[in-house]
Amino acid sequence: MLPKTAAQVLPLEQSNTLTSEWLVYQSETQELVPYVASVHSKQRSLHQWVTIAPSQPFLIGFTAQKDLSLFLNNKLIFKADSTATYKLNLSAFVSDLKPATGKVLLTVWHPSQQPNIKGFYNDVQQISQDKEPGQRPLSIRIRDYVNQNTFIIFLLVIGLVYGWLRMNYPSDFQALFDVRAGGRTNRLDEGVLAKPISSWSSILFILAFSLSLALLIAAIHTNVQHIRLFNRLFPVSEADITTKISLYTLVIFVFIIIKYLFLKIMAYIFGLEEVVEVQYREFIKTLLFLGIFLPFVMLLYLSMNAYIPEIILMVSNVLVSLLLLLAVLRVFVVVNKKATVLNLHLFSYLCATEVIPLAIVLKLIVFSF
Helix, strand or coil: CCCEECCCCCCHHHCCCCCCCCEEEECCCCEEEECCCCCCCCCCEEEEEECCCCCCCCEEEEEECCCCEEEECCEEEEECCCCEEEEEEHHHHCCCCCCECCEEEEEEECCCCCCCHHHCEECCCCCCCCCCCCCCCCCCCCCCCCCCHHHHHHHHHHHHHHHHHHHHCHHHHHHHHCHHHCCCCCCCCCHHHCCCCCCHHHHHHHHHHHHHHHHHHHHHHHCCCCCHHHHHHCCCCCCCHHHHHHHHHHHHHHHHHHHHHHHHHHHHHHCCHHHHHHHHHHHHHHHHHHHCCHHHHHHHHHHHCCCCHHHHHHHHHHHHHHHHHHHHHHHHHHHHHHCCCCCHHHHHHHHHHHHHHHHHHHHHHCCCC
């Protein structure tokens, strides 16, 4: 529950604007009172009421000490993983908040010291002042750029993992990434594909793919909008990119592993146990084969995102969608060679095991903002 405070009305020109009127919480009266530096030097939480118009950007800049956290209506929206200068668009976090008399409470908190509120400022976007008569003001969609060092380090880790796998499991690497054999289905029972989740090499290949896809998803969604479902289950701050990537990697890895169990259950229900092995092998083979190109997509994102962010965002989303769609199409092609998919029973089974999960995954990854 938000602290009680005397009624305050901000002038209209202060909408989407930080002020210098910070407040502190008095536990004795359960009210917010004006902050006085000489009196409240030990306060670790500072507040102010802000009016946020969701349709317009509310971009602030600030220098944050490590572990500094920002809250809107007591909901965590940011945590600094290091001492640095950050920019944040508050409008991106108010869609599911309920304003109190038109305002939301911005809280700045640090676990061990008073936050440096003097470092907070309004980061005004400079736009052209030359407007035609009657022209409406532009609504600018702000994207919050974050430190890219984490992404670069993870890319190096992925490269090292693939290099190590190529040196220590050359036959498995050849079976998965030989372009000449990419369209052939008669090699699904060879090498690592014979038992896709029964050896350490296969687990490492799947883990490398999971990390590659998680890295790209984290890059796409960090600067646009949090995936709401994941945020509700696992609250992650904007700055904690490492936690985000680790979470997405785990979710993708577990999804790939448990899909085999899911196929077994669905095949038993439909009476199609004979197609499970071929279906799962082709699913793994296509994902891992296409997944080796994901680090290159990530390099494109990191190198060009600052210049053409909207185009790079669209390209990244399209490529992720194509990867998942091609995996499903390849499964249909391979299973069709074993038994025609024109059979309504088999077609219904493939829709239940491939098409519906694909639609759910695309909704979570690509169409979640």
